[in-house]
Amino acid sequence: MRRMTARPGNAHQARLLKLLRDGGPNSRAQLGDQVDLSRSKLAVEVDRLLETGLVVADGLAASRGGRRSHNVRLNPELRFLGVDIGATSVDVAVTNAELETLGHLNQPMDVREGPVAVFEQVLAMAAKLRASGLAEGFDGAGIGVPGPVRFPEGIPVAPPIMPGWDGFPVREALSQELGCPVMVDNDVNLMALGEQHAGVARTVADFLCVKIGTGIGCGIVVGGEVYRGTTGSAGDIGHIQAVPDGRPCACGNRGCLEAHFSGAALARDATEAAQQGLSAELASRLETNGGLTAVDVAAAAAAGDATALELIREGGNRTGQVIAGLVSFFNPGLVVIGGGVTGLGHTLLAAIRTQVYRQSLPLATGNLPIVLGELGPTAGVIGAARLISDHLFSPA
């Protein structure tokens, strides 16, 4: 199949495409109920979309009491590629134009190997998905990287945990390789987009999405739009001071949140505890696996290990303290917690909630849900697909 290259010709068409993306197949009459256009105008725009091939006819709709309406839907052959590059693993997924995941691969990988090696692997994974018959090609791709991005150009800037990526033209390079439009963003922003599109944040205009993985970051959504800050580093909360004169951090300061709680810090603290003989559970795991990760701590906690629980609780307290500050400042309508350590589950959530509800003022917390993300590891790739579809479904 030839890849689609069409873009909506005006704001009405863009609106219709997004309705079809978010609401699935729809009758012309139903579409008419949702947009404020006359029937005649709507018919014209739908016809034009059909001509471009972005939208196809899809049989007759159920009757609403009279003549049955003709259904339309986004072309089911459209394919988006969602890529979520984490610090220690990569997720690649294929979606249709309605952003339903058709296939999903996950592989361990170290970002520090640099963009060339990483993208070789990403392209191989994409090829594998294509080979399995899920796609003949891609109409667009969204890429998430674990660091700040100069968004308009799609270029990582000064990423602390991924040296070698600074200034690498990710968007340009991948667009070339994949032969389709590409958008690049911070992985945390994509998680926020994912939860907004298909997760817990569907109905909230202003929310925060805190991702606790190898590092800690925060997606900020203002009025339904991701806010990226002046230089693309908004939401970089890992280096907010959580403990005065606390642990030294890679950034050169002391007491950064990330130095006290994150996947990496948790693994380090757990190993330390195991070596000091504070926890038999952790020690045995350390021996078996030759190392500890956040997953081990989660398992130990689930098994009732007091040390593991305490580590989680303390980390949650630190995180909650920082989030409490952000809540006072930003007054969001929702806080989503996600990322690798969500396995720590309700122990973590409870600690965070306790801090926030205690420290922030009632007006800000009164009606503020603090919840775990709904999409888990797929939030990133769905967000990535959403990113590129938002781009492609906007007037050229």
Next chain:
Amino acid sequence: MRRMTARPGNAHQARLLKLLRDGGPNSRAQLGDQVDLSRSKLAVEVDRLLETGLVVADGLAASRGGRRSHNVRLNPELRFLGVDIGATSVDVAVTNAELETLGHLNQPMDVREGPVAVFEQVLAMAAKLRASGLAEGFDGAGIGVPGPVRFPEGIPVAPPIMPGWDGFPVREALSQELGCPVMVDNDVNLMALGEQHAGVARTVADFLCVKIGTGIGCGIVVGGEVYRGTTGSAGDIGHIQAVPDGRPCACGNRGCLEAHFSGAALARDATEAAQQGLSAELASRLETNGGLTAVDVAAAAAAGDATALELIREGGNRTGQVIAGLVSFFNPGLVVIGGGVTGLGHTLLAAIRTQVYRQSLPLATGNLPIVLGELGPTAGVIGAARLISDHLFSPA
């Protein structure tokens, strides 16, 4: 003069009004250069604005090499009222439609006397300004109050420092009394608007405006628009924890920024220091005035008093620490410091800068000016006038 009641009939007219407000008298030709409209269309819209009386002819412009163009300007008889209610004083100013301050009054006053008493005084001040010939009436008024506001309705909600105001229909009541449209907002947001309109933030889309007065608050501007949060309490940074297990705060927690540094806290600490004999300078001022305020501390610091300087420096450090966190999170293009304690000047600013530049990452601070507000005590009233003019100069 009969008050104007007209509003722009469409987005073009709104655009033109704002150009005339921000750029002063302008020729039709110049306006044409700034908006993307054909000359014919422009002429029609300008004529309609002339008909409404919002805009008047203003002679001939200088020649640009050919026929001289006709100038137009906002009706010079339009008057806006800007009211900035602080915790301990009230500012009232009259502006023309170009938001130039024509008259300004300031009076001490305690908000805790409640809305009825306060507005009695505000109305008296407005009447005084009117009586001095500056205005025959008002076409709109903007009101700033020192606490969170449910913005669409113009009603204070759960304001900690102004009991008795909760739920008082400020907008409705004042609109009745003044006989003109009224908009109400948090005083910090208005300061941000003021600095954006006529101060240091004219060219910045995303910035923070930290006001340190009796309390501490922060105006947030995202993409040129004030962000107010889900319940109107965004920017309420006074109760972010600055010192773990620090001083008890009126809100019930410990270590809130406001408990450690603010006009009130500074006065308290200075008094304590004077009583303990730590500073002769402060002690003598305490004796003379029967009490100390932030102004005394500023004066003592200017006179070189070590204790006063240390108080300011410590407060600046605390504030800087909190701001550093906000900078990491929000990645603004500018931070403005304002409010009553700006008298503390560069000692304070230096302390804040040190903290922020040390604690936040280079990508966020690399090109981040941290400056004092340019407008001082007039920022609030100018912001108030700007608020109501933005409202009135938008399509009905």
Next chain:
DNA sequence: GCTGCTTTGTCCTGTGAGTGGAAAAAGTGG
């Protein structure tokens, strides 16, 4: 003061977006 050139303002017509009514087409339930 006259002449050629530039800019500004006005008038007028053409175009394309969009609305809303009428009528035809396609169903449903009795």
Next chain:
DNA sequence: CCACTTTTTCCACTCACAGGACAAAGCAGC
């Protein structure tokens, strides 16, 4: 088969707006 509903198409009409033609006004040089 009939009365009624919904969907779709068709068409005439309105309105916003662009852009060209032309007149008015001003400048600079002679």
